[in-house]
Amino acid sequence: MAGDTGQYWDPLVMQQELSPQEKLLRDRFVAQYLIDHDAYLAAIRVGYVQNIASQYAAFLINDPYVQREIARLKQTVPPTPVEVKAQRKQNQYKLERLLWELAYVGTPASRVAAASKLCNIYDMDGTTKIKSEVTHKGGVMLVPGIAKLEDWEKQAAQQQDKLIEGSAEDRTGKPVH
Secondary structure, eight states: TTTTTTTTTOHHHHHHOOHHHHHHHHHHHHHHHHSSSOOOEEEEETTTTHHHHHHHHHHHHHOHHHEEEEEHHHHOOOOOOOHHHHHHHHHHHEEEEEEEHHHHHHHHHHHHHHHHHHHHHTTOOOOOOOOOOOOOOSSSOOOOOOHHHHHHHHHOOOOOOOOHHHHHHHOOOOOOO
16 A cells, blocks of 8 residues: 555554464463563573573563563463562562662652661661560469369469459559659
């Protein structure tokens, strides 16, 4: 058609038929890519050497067949626990890189916040002291470690009486000075 700008060209319709080897390679790449969503690592895991893995990763991730398969599998197959763990680790790595970047080039407030979070991640916060006060004395009965049943029952009864007395004291009003 004369004057056609290619505006309606659909790469999915115009795609060449893949050979069985090409399809197998793409399927393996998709499976590896869905583990951690890293095209470069997926290319390495399917057998490309590091020198050329980034080139093939860029080519394969933009391939229409690969794009369709990724979209289809994301909709139909829930992630495995290994995939979830790998994704969580990848997300943690990305967040940590972002924190490092913010710690050096962000606004003063974001630099302080990022440095604080990084200190927390690397356990550099120091010890945190927590002050706690016990306001209720009763409620727990200790089990005596006595071998004879009669001695155990006697000790348990005494402890129970103490708990009851303590509970009665807690329920009565105490003068406030």
